[in-house]
Amino acid sequence: MSTLEILHLNKKFGAINVSNDICISIADNECHAVIGPNGAGKTTLIHQISGMLKPDSGAIKLSGQDITNMGVPQRVQAGLGRTFQITSVLPSFSVLENLAIAAQSKSGSSMRFFANAARESTLNSAASNALERVGLEDRADVIAAELSHGERRLLELGIALAGKPQFLLLDEPMAGLGRVESAALVSLLLELRRSMPMLLVEHDMNAIFKLADVVSVLVDGKIVVSGSPEAVRADPAARAAYLGEGSQ
Amino acid sequence: MSTTLLLILCLNGLQYGMLLFLISAGLTLVFGVMGFINLAHGVQYMVGAYLLFAFTGLTGNFMLSVLLSLLCALAFGLLLEFFVFRHLYTRSHLDQVLATFGIIIFLNELAKVVFGPTTLSIALPEFLAGSIQLTEQLKYPIYRLVTIGVGLLVAIGLFITVSYTRIGMLIRAGATTPEMVSALGVNIQRLFMIVFGVGAMLAGFAGVIAAPIYAVEPGMGDNMLIVAFVVIIIGGIGSVGGAFIAALLVGLIDTLGRSLATEILSFVFNPSFANQIGPALASMLIYVLMAAILIFRPRGLLPAKGVA
Amino acid sequence: MDRSLILGLLIFLTLLAMPFALPLIGQGYLTGLIIKAMLLAIAAISLDLLIGHGGLVSLGHAAFVALGAYAAAIALQSGIENILVLLLITLALTGFVALITGSLALRTTGVYFLMITLAFGQMAYFTLTSLAAYGGDDGLTLWSLATLFGSNVVQKGNGLYFIVLGTLLASWWFVNRMSQSRFGRVLRAARDNPERTEVMGYSVTRYRLVAYVIAAMIAGVSGLLVMQHAEFVSPALAAWQRSGDLIVVVVLGGLATRNGAILGAFFLVIVEELLGSFIHEWRLIYGPLLVFMVLFAKGGLSDLLTSKRRGNQVA
Numbered sequence: 001m002s003t004l005e006i007l008h009l010n011k012k013f014g015a016i017n018v019s020n021d022i023c024i025s026i027a028d029n030e031c032h033a034v035i036g037p038n039g040a041g042k043t044t045l046i047h048q049i050s051g052m053l054k055p056d057s058g059a060i061k062l063s064g065q066d067i068t069n070m071g072v073p074q075r076v077q078a079g080l081g082r083t084f085q086i087t088s089v090l091p092s093f094s095v096l097e098n099l100a101i102a103a104q105s106k107s108g109s110s111m112r113f114f115a116n117a118a119r120e121s122t123l124n125s126a127a128s129n130a131l132e133r134v135g136l137e138d139r140a141d142v143i144a145a146e147l148s149h150g151e152r153r154l155l156e157l158g159i160a161l162a163g164k165p166q167f168l169l170l171d172e173p174m175a176g177l178g179r180v181e182s183a184a185l186v187s188l189l190l191e192l193r194r195s196m197p198m199l200l201v202e203h204d205m206n207a208i209f210k211l212a213d214v215v216s217v218l219v220d221g222k223i224v225v226s227g228s229p230e231a232v233r234a235d236p237a238a239r240a241a242y243l244g245e246g247s248q
Numbered sequence: 249m250s251t252t253l254l255l256i257l258c259l260n261g262l263q264y265g266m267l268l269f270l271i272s273a274g275l276t277l278v279f280g281v282m283g284f285i286n287l288a289h290g291v292q293y294m295v296g297a298y299l300l301f302a303f304t305g306l307t308g309n310f311m312l313s314v315l316l317s318l319l320c321a322l323a324f325g326l327l328l329e330f331f332v333f334r335h336l337y338t339r340s341h342l343d344q345v346l347a348t349f350g351i352i353i354f355l356n357e358l359a360k361v362v363f364g365p366t367t368l369s370i371a372l373p374e375f376l377a378g379s380i381q382l383t384e385q386l387k388y389p390i391y392r393l394v395t396i397g398v399g400l401l402v403a404i405g406l407f408i409t410v411s412y413t414r415i416g417m418l419i420r421a422g423a424t425t426p427e428m429v430s431a432l433g434v435n436i437q438r439l440f441m442i443v444f445g446v447g448a449m450l451a452g453f454a455g456v457i458a459a460p461i462y463a464v465e466p467g468m469g470d471n472m473l474i475v476a477f478v479v480i481i482i483g484g485i486g487s488v489g490g491a492f493i494a495a496l497l498v499g500l501i502d503t504l505g506r507s508l509a510t511e512i513l514s515f516v517f518n519p520s521f522a523n524q525i526g527p528a529l530a531s532m533l534i535y536v537l538m539a540a541i542l543i544f545r546p547r548g549l550l551p552a553k554g555v556a
Numbered sequence: 557m558d559r560s561l562i563l564g565l566l567i568f569l570t571l572l573a574m575p576f577a578l579p580l581i582g583q584g585y586l587t588g589l590i591i592k593a594m595l596l597a598i599a600a601i602s603l604d605l606l607i608g609h610g611g612l613v614s615l616g617h618a619a620f621v622a623l624g625a626y627a628a629a630i631a632l633q634s635g636i637e638n639i640l641v642l643l644l645i646t647l648a649l650t651g652f653v654a655l656i657t658g659s660l661a662l663r664t665t666g667v668y669f670l671m672i673t674l675a676f677g678q679m680a681y682f683t684l685t686s687l688a689a690y691g692g693d694d695g696l697t698l699w700s701l702a703t704l705f706g707s708n709v710v711q712k713g714n715g716l717y718f719i720v721l722g723t724l725l726a727s728w729w730f731v732n733r734m735s736q737s738r739f740g741r742v743l744r745a746a747r748d749n750p751e752r753t754e755v756m757g758y759s760v761t762r763y764r765l766v767a768y769v770i771a772a773m774i775a776g777v778s779g780l781l782v783m784q785h786a787e788f789v790s791p792a793l794a795a796w797q798r799s800g801d802l803i804v805v806v807v808l809g810g811l812a813t814r815n816g817a818i819l820g821a822f823f824l825v826i827v828e829e830l831l832g833s834f835i836h837e838w839r840l841i842y843g844p845l846l847v848f849m850v851l852f853a854k855g856g857l858s859d860l861l862t863s864k865r866r867g868n869q870v871a
Contacts, residue, residue: 072754104742113730115737346803546663
């Protein structure tokens with residue numbers, strides 16, 4: 001069964017087709033990468049999956065549930081986790097608290113006004129769990145604003161994981177990372193991949209070839225080629241449209 | 249109700265709208281270009297009115313006093329910019345609210361101390377004091393017509409400046425993408441100062457014009473400030489055209505509402521009830537309008553793009 | 557125990573001792589002034605919930621104080637005297653009004669929110685001036701006050717003092733508790749980064765609306781007590797300058813700090829009283845004082861105060 005299903009998604013900005021009949025199906029434990037030149041409509045696609053934009057037509061299903069008409073928070077509650085291209089964390093919260101509040105949204109009502117949230121062991125252990133998974137254990141009490149860029153990228157991923165998603169949407173997770181940091185993140189995602197299906201938008205082709213089971217090439221809002229990384233690499237249309245840009 | 253009365257009300261509304269436009273134009277630019285919340289914009293209106301009072305007392309010449317008041321309002325705006333506002337552009341909105349609130353408190357009290365807490369009035373010179381026969385039944389005060397005319401002239405002048413001149417282009421660019429303007433190497437400090445000075449002068453001008461018609465008293469700018477906020481929200485922050493349309497809209501609705509609300513309500517309800525809620529409803533109309541606009545067009549009627 | 561908590565307890569112990577200590581040194585009349593500051597502090601605590609914890613700068617908060625005062629005054633005029641019943645009426649009315657205005661105002665953010673709350677405040681002001689049966693512009697003098705099951709202990713002197721003190725303590729305790737709760741955490745997260753908070757699965761507007769309603773209800777309670785203390789209500793309670801004063805109190809005291817609103821309120825009342833005893837036109841000094849404090853506290857006065865106390869801030 002597929003976890004995320006995108007069916008005939010269409011979106012127009014004026015006369016421009018930013019999403020043109022996009023169909024993607026991502027099976028359990030599959031990592032699906034979307035690549036394409038700038039302006040191909042990757043960000044618009046991500047916004048439609050996460051709920052920040054409404055498609056003109058088409059449907060999005062998460063684990064069989066139609067989420068097309070849900071708002072952003074409802075989709076997260078339904079099991080969607082995401083990271084942002086531009087790092088987005090809670091700057092004045094500590095690393096641990098960033099993770100704890102992410103876990104809190106999936107652990108009962110947050111309309112509780114009296115009990116001290118920092119003393120809730122379920123939240124704290126969920127946060128520590130996520131902390132370990134992204135390897136930030138020794139930074140738990142640091143205020144997020146004081147982290148390095150690389151650490152913040154990790155925290156970003158940790159926040160998504162702490163919400164116990166069924167599916168991960170990763171928007172250029174390698175953006176702005178150095179070679180070493182990239183490699184570390186790739187191996188982290190390799191571990192995750194076995195337990196969680198994900199859709200990955202990325203420019204780093206090395207990362208994509210290591211991580212993706214299926215690669216789709218998006219050009220002018222349309223998926224021109226879709227297949228295994230090797231097949232896509234060999235495909236003349238994909239080379240012309242995208243690899244020709246010199247991103248390899 | 250007679251057509252004549254309706255015509256008078258519309259003219260009054262138009263005249264009030266022009267006054268609102270003079271105040272709002274500066275406020276919307278200052279906020280749009282600099283992202284600066286200036287609560288003290290209303291006291292600049294008050295300053296204009298008191299300046300006119302002081303100068304007419306000194307010189308006895310109305311037109312000369314108007315001119316002197318305008319120059320002083322401009323100078324006063326530039327001084328405030330230099331000593332206070334300049335240091336607040338990069339601060340949080342909360343700091344701006346706090347500091348400009350302090351200026352209001354100070355100037356309102358100063359007006360009270362210097363001119364007394366009572367209402368002052370200014371006599372119009374003879375050539376402006378009379379009325380003019382518009383139709384057979386309708387005589388209308390010349391001064392109010394002049395106000396409408398002057399407002400229109402200023403609107404046209406501002407529109408041309410903002411649309412067709414280099415500084416206007418910078419202002420528009422500043423209202424939409426402030427980073428770009430400074431990236432272009434424009435002397436942003438000077439641009440701000442000009443916008444601020446002109447805004448202060450226009451608010452002062454509105455005060456000058458209003459002084460002979462309305463009551464000159466401490467705190468007279470506070471309510472105008474709030475109505476001006478309503479205008480720039482309805483019009484779209486940073487948009488002079490929007491401010492113009494919204495100012496006329498607010499002026500007309502407020503004036504017509506105040507005169508007609510009770511009458512209209514008494515068609516539906518009994519007269520004593522209508523008398524009771526009519527005036528309150530009329531004072532609220534523009535706020536209801538603003539709330540409605542914010543719900544259906546959160547960025548106003550004619551938004552300048554990209555203003556947060 | 558952290559230092560801000562100790563400071564808070566010291567403040568309350570001092571306030572508790574005042575009605576007994578002041579008459580001993582012949583300054584008993586000062587309790588009236590302290591009541592005034594405590595009433596201001598209650599309203600400021602509720603506003604800090606919005607500004608400090610929620611990042612929502614409202615310029616119409618005084619309207620809720622006024623609504624609370626009028627709700628109680630009008631109910632009192634129509635024969636309801638029990639202060640607990642009046643409390644319920646006040647809470648219901650301010651909560652209801654906040655629910656309606658809040659769900660509209662929270663469609664906007666930033667400066668738009670500031671202006672729309674200002675507009676709602678003005679609407680409240682004009683509504684109150686139109687209540688001809690209850691004094692209109694001039695306000696309403698109350699010839700009878702609220703009682704506690706027929707007893708007039710809550711009307712004057714120490715009885716009133718301790719009711720106000722108790723309310724202050726309750727609001728202080730409640731808001732501080734709340735700031736550390738699950739709810740407070742979400743509210744602060746939405747202040748920090750609303751987009752991320754939504755993507756964590758929270759409907760930011762819902763939490764903000766709840767905070768807005770709670771803040772309005774606390775402000776309403778302060779209004780009820782303002783009425784009881786002044787024996788008079790008037791539309792001036794809803795004037796936007798009052799909302800400005802509340803912002804001054806909250807910012808001067810320190811945003812989102814445990815005792816900031818109380819300190820700010822006492823600071824303002826004392827400054828007013830001290831300056832006022834020197835010259836009648838104390839606002840000539842107070843106005844520039846505000847400007848100077850903003851200008852010469854680097855990075856903003858609020859930043860200065862909060863960073864100073866950051867160590868004591870809620871975890």
